[in-house]
Amino acid sequence: MRAIVRWAHADLRANRGEALFIVLAIAGITASLLLAGGLLQYAANPWQRVFTESSGAHVWIHTRADERTSKLTDIDGVKAFSGPFPTAPATAEIRGASVSLELRGAETEPPHAARPLVDSGHWLDNSVPNGIVLERSVADALWAKPGDALRVRGSDGEYTTLRVVGLADTAEPRFVHGVRPGIAWLLPSQLHRVEPDTRRVGQTVGLRLADPQDTDFAAQQAVTLIGADQVARVSTWEEARAETEGDNRLLGLMLGSFGLGALLAAAIAVTGAISTRVRGHLPDISILKAVGFTPGQVVRAFLVEHAAFAVIGVAIGAVVTETLGPRIPGRIGDAMVLWRELPQHAWAPLATALGAVLVIAAATGLAAWRAGRVSPIPIARGAVKSGRRLSRTARFALQLRTPPALVLGWRGAFHRPARAAAAVGRLALPLLMITIALGAWSTLDRFESRPEDVGLAAELRAKPEGIDDATARKLLSDQPGVTAVYPGVEVAALVPGQTRTITLRGLGTSEHPYPFTIAEGRTIQGSDEAVAGQGLLDLVGAKVGDWVRMTVGGSPIVLHIVGRSIEPQDNGRVISTTVATLREGDPALRPEFYNLVLARAADPDTVSTSLAESSHGGLELRKNTNPADQLSAARGVIIGLVGVLAFIGLAELFTVIAAGLREHGRDLLALKAIGLTPRQIAAVIVTSTGFIAAAAALTGTILGVLASTWLIDLQGRSSGLGAGIAQPPSPGMLLLLGAAAVAGAIAISTLPATRASRRRLTDRQSDVM
Structure with missing residues (x-):
């Protein structure tokens, strides 16, 4: 084990840049996954917390009659009742703002089932007979707080002044302007004062079920027992939860899907890096086997090294997220603060970190296994036919005085189709994910700049x-x-x-x-x-x-x-x-x-x-x-994810450059022999890398456009918006992305290509492996 650790340490010192980028990419992926988990919990748990603490009702029945609700006791599976409450429609006004209300007559003792959770002020009290408690969403719409005077108008047009004594949370569907009235509680005597016409006073009753899966059956039984002509509205806990999750769930799912995609890209990039290292370390592996390393020890050497990368990167990502996450302004910071207080926080970060390490370790297994199968006799590999002769097309292009850098660079990039396809695929994956992220950005822009195209x-x-x-x-x-x-x-x-x-x-x-x-x-x-x-x-x-x-x-x-x-x-x-x-x-x-x-x-x-x-x-x-108003935090998330994916692409690009330099190791002698200058040789290597990057950019952007349209429309269907909302990135944006990828590849490969072209060349045995 000591020898394995010493070899891994030596390899790490020789490839510091590549190791640094792999660690940073893994850290970014881990941070993305943890933020996604926090946002998902933030989206779902506030409602779940209120529902659990208030013993929320699974079905709410709003009726026009007041004599048949007693029949609801005959429904099987009902665990508890909330109400019935006398209810009446009304309009509330304060400081020029006006909303519709559903007034509920309640006693001074809150109900045991589906009880409102007062978080500001207090509940109804006989000492304040004209007091009213507002549900939080309708209070926000009115900008109301405890102590404010609220003017409430009934069907007769007369105003009654009530005093806001408290604000409460409830697990029922929230107030929506023009769609659903807000909920307010007041003493029954005050309700009949606001609405003296008893014909307009109905009832509301909540049913808490023993099995939440029986919601539809219980609702249908309730409507049948009361009579469809007497039922004004039916609402369920599933509708309330879906509405609460709607604001942030899309953002959390988006971040989670990108995080998982980045994890896959990182796993593939790590696999490619190890495969390249295996080919670049053939003489070293042979020496290791010659001095007594078994195939299993060689496999463990690579696994130990890259498992260390994974552990360090995951640890950095987890520590940074836990430390700085709550300090991020806006919704993401609020999500991380809330997540710390939830029971899931005790195991979710650890499970995420362990999953990332296992996925990356599993991705290294195949390449490490191939390393263990390398022959300990170097000369045996030199006997394999290399297939390095110029093709007729290449020779014809040279005869037409095409610049040698283009012809030889194309040949160097694609003369081994299998390896070239693997390199293009690995580099195309982060570009594909970036294109999907840009598609999400363009869709948000469409909601904001052309709302008429999305139903607004x-x-x-x-x-x-x-x-x-x-x-x-x-x-x-x-x-x-x-x-x-x-x-x-x-x-x-x-x-x-x-x-x-x-x-x-x-x-x-x-x-x-x-x-x-x-x-x-x-x-x-x-x-x-x-x-x-x-x-x-x-x-x-x-x-x-x-x-x-x-x-x-x-x-x-x-x-x-x-x-x-x-x-x-x-x-x-x-x-x-x-x-x-x-x-x-x-x-x-x-x-x-x-x-x-x-x-x-x-x-x-x-x-x-x-x-x-x-x-x-x-x-x-x-x-x-406009739904885009609720997804404003998505832009910052998209920028962060693009940065993470760029790190992954950069790490993969270093792998492509290293592989290209190794592939050109033998060609350098031949290129020097035919009279190419060091600058021309460097141009051949850089051009080869540029061709790989261009092919990856073309593949990644095309597939990314198709995938982004499909994914966004799929999310649109699942959220109720429907397909047809996706807006692919503009051609200019795609062109800029591809140009940036190719230009970055050329810029990064210039220095190592120049150094390789100017080194002293000797015909070494390792150059033919």
């Missing part, structure tokens, strides 16, 4: 408050910067089977259709036609061309899905038709809001301010949410 044609949404539709439509149409105004209405609908509530939206008219972004099929052209998001198609098991039956307020509605739209809201679980189609089932239906398409040069903030002033507060204006 309207930047603003205006909701009339206290003014009639005609006045609102005139104000919006006359506003400079507004190019189109589309009336809209959203209602909750039960899908077939009545196990889920989805959003049914009416937008535009038959004469003035809304500009949906259609990825499959066509847009709406007639009555009873609709377009649906990928999330809805997956939920109901439908496809373009199918007819879908839904229930709205107890009344059925049947729509023909003629197209799949890119739908960034509500995880794609949205089906859209025209306002006229919805009016066929309810003639009294009126537009609730207007979607505004702005001119390209118009500033949304300026337009919002101008409309608010011209309407004297009669219009509530909001920006439509």
Whole structure:
């Protein structure tokens, strides 16, 4: 063992640069994987923490009736109930901001199941009879805090002033402007004061199940027992978790996939480095065997050396991540702080580090095994036919006075196709991953610069408050910067089977259709036609061309899905038709809001301010949410990953250069003999390396473009957005990447090629191995 360690130490001293880059690449990969783990935990565990601590309900039933909820006790598998709570819709206002609320009458003692977790202020108290507790997301929308006075308006239009006494977290679906009301708790006496009309007071009850997998069955039983005409909305714990994970899960999965890809690239790069070392150390291996090393000892020598690289690199990456990770500003730093407090942190970093070491060690096994099979008789290898004669094409090119560096460099790069293909493949893999990262960057740019291409044609949404539709439509149409105004209405609908509530939206008219972004099929052209998001198609098991039956307020509605739209809201679980189609089932239906398409040069903030002033507060204006706003941290992550992959590519490039110098070892004598100067010989070696880099760049970018489009669209389908959102990198960006790879290869290989061309040449036995 002592001899093995001494040989590994000598080899390390002779190849310090390559060893340093391998260690740094492994450290970067380890850091990427640990950050990915932290972000994934950050995405999922805040909701899981709240759900566990609050004994959250798996199913929430929102009803219009108050006499049938007692029947829910007959459902099998229900472990605990939360409520029933009397509920009423209302509108809350504070400092000019307005939101819709679902008021819940609650007692001074919080419920045992699905109890709100108060993290600011306190729970309801009889000493503050007009107190109200706001759920955290609706409080954030209102910029409200304990002590603020909140004006709440019921159906009669009268305002009641309530005092915010606390803010609470809950595991239910969060507040979303125009889609889902926020939750607020107040004493039952105050609820009936805000909403005196008992016909508008319903009930909400939460069911905590013994088996969470029975959610769909329990929801269907509950709707059957109460009656579909009495159920206003059904929500489940799976929907709430998916919404909570949506903001960061995509970022975490992106980082994790790139980290795993970088780990694979590193493993392949290490394998190539060891294979090159085996070929470069043939005389040394022969000497080792001559002095008594067994094949097993040779194998262990290479494994020990590269296992040491892996352990050092993983240790550096883990220590740096654990030390500096919590100090990173923004979401990544918050994720690392939270991860430290979770039970998974006790084993996840160790498992990640051990996995990285094992993968790299396994990748070295084959090359190390080949090292053990090297013949101890050097002359036996010299008898193998080398196949170094110039081809007819090369000789013809020389006759045409083609520069010798190009002809001989091409021959040096590709005269052994198998080895050339292996080198191109290893160098192309990090370039492929970088191209995928650039594809993710381009897709984010597309969301920000061309939102109309990804289902965000309207930047603003205006909701009339206290003014009639005609006045609102005139104000919006006359506003400079507004190019189109589309009336809209959203209602909750039960899908077939009545196990889920989805959003049914009416937008535009038959004469003035809304500009949906259609990825499959066509847009709406007639009555009873609709377009649906990928999330809805997956939920109901439908496809373009199918007819879908839904229930709205107890009344059925049947729509023909003629197209799949890119739908960034509500995880794609949205089906859209025209306002006229919805009016066929309810003639009294009126537009609730207007979607505004702005001119390209118009500033949304300026337009919002101008409309608010011209309407004297009669219009509530909001920006439509862009998913790119939630992935702002992805840009920094992509930059970091590109740096890691560049390190891997650099380490592989050193391997290619070392292999090229060894392959040209015998040719140097011949090139010198035919009259080439040292500068021309160096040009041959550099050109050979450049050809390998160019082939790798071409292969990596082409495959990377195809892979990035496929991966991003796959993620789009799984998140509900649907395929068709991917934007490949621009040709200029790909050209820049390829040029940088080739230029870097040429620049790095220049110095070693110059040194090799000027060394004293002798016909050594090792040059023919």
